[in-house]
Amino acid sequence: MPGRYLSDHCVDAIPVPLPEKISQLRTSYIPLGERDSVDSVIETEASTPKDISRMYPVTAMGGTFDHLHAGHKILLSMAAWITSEKLIVGMTGMPIALPRTDFP
Amino acid sequence: MASPNDFPDSPELVDNALLLATLPRLSTPKFLAPVISHATSTTRKRLVIILFSRFFNKEAPHSHLDQGYPASQAISHAGSWRIVQEVLTYVYVQATKVAQDLGKVLMDIDVLFKGFNDDLHDTLGIGMEMVFRITGGGHHDFHARPLFIRPLCRCYPCTTA
Numbered sequence: 065m066p067g068r069y070l071s072d073h074c075v076d077a078i079p080v081p082l083p084e085k086i087s088q089l090r091t092s093y094i095p096l097g098e099r100d101s102v103d104s105v106i107e108t109e110a111s112t113p114k115d116i117s118r119m120y121p122v123t124a125m126g127g128t129f130d131h132l133h134a135g136h137k138i139l140l141s142m143a144a145w146i147t148s149e150k151l152i153v154g155m156t157g158m159p160i161a162l163p164r165t166d167f168p
Numbered sequence: 169m170a171s172p173n174d175f176p177d178s179p180e181l182v183d184n185a186l187l188l189a190t191l192p193r194l195s196t197p198k199f200l201a202p203v204i205s206h207a208t209s210t211t212r213k214r215l216v217i218i219l220f221s222r223f224f225n226k227e228a229p230h231s232h233l234d235q236g237y238p239a240s241q242a243i244s245h246a247g248s249w250r251i252v253q254e255v256l257t258y259v260y261v262q263a264t265k266v267a268q269d270l271g272k273v274l275m276d277i278d279v280l281f282k283g284f285n286d287d288l289h290d291t292l293g294i295g296m297e298m299v300f301r302i303t304g305g306g307h308h309d310f311h312a313r314p315l316f317i318r319p320l321c322r323c324y325p326c327t328t329a
Binding site (some may be wrong): 077078079080081082084085086088089090091092093095096109118120134137138139141142145146155166 | 184188189191199202203206208209210220221244245247248253256257260261264277278279280281282284286288289290291292293294296297298299300301302303304
């Protein structure tokens with residue numbers, strides 16, 4: 065079945081080469097509505113190399129992660145975002161992870 | 169420019185899918201809400217949302233792509249904590265809300281950030297059945313077009329899925 069062709073200006077251009085396993089997948093193009101309003105834009109400035117280095121070499125965090133949900137993923141992602149060398153994630157084990165039964 | 173009517177609704181469900189999009193600015197990506205909703209509705213088990221932006225460029229030259237997208241376009245990681253967290257939270261909340269509204273409470277949703285000077289790992293496509301891309305809206309990042317092909321005019325085939 066012949067495909068329809070769209071000019072380049074209407075497709076979201078991704079400059080990173082897509083791996084073969086992804087480029088061979090079926091593609092569904094989702095039309096976008098209105099662009100985001102100007103009010104919602106927070107301008108950012110390009111940083112200097114010194115700014116980029118504003119990461120922490122080692123970061124530690126912890127949790128029960130039972131079960132793993134979106135909130136945990138946000139926390140883990142943000143920890144990784146500010147870490148340059150090592151991220152230590154402590155996982156709470158038994159018996160702390162067990163449901164508390166001594167509450168009144 | 170294509171209109172929404174050119175793209176029929178896709179009631180077909182797939183188990184695992186990717187959603188690829190670029191962020192031209194670092195702000196709450198409200199323009200992605202309908203796209204995230206569509207991709208989440210069409211996917212049963214696992215949806216991986218990959219957001220590309222020059223703001224996420226890596227510091228050290230990571231690949232040959234760094235020649236066109238230098239790390240100097242990136243932002244301070246620690247200094248941008250608040251806005252990056254807002255972007256991440258917005259996307260997760262949009263996808264999770266749609267999934268839960270549809271009763272898919274155990275749907276696995278991941279959001280990844282990728283810079284323009286970063287390679288995309290092949291394993292991201294393993295087990296995936298469909299990739300969602302965006303068209304229209306005029307939100308595109310001019311910087312997202314590789315320098316060596318900017319003067320060229322290209323066409324994309326559009327699937328009917």
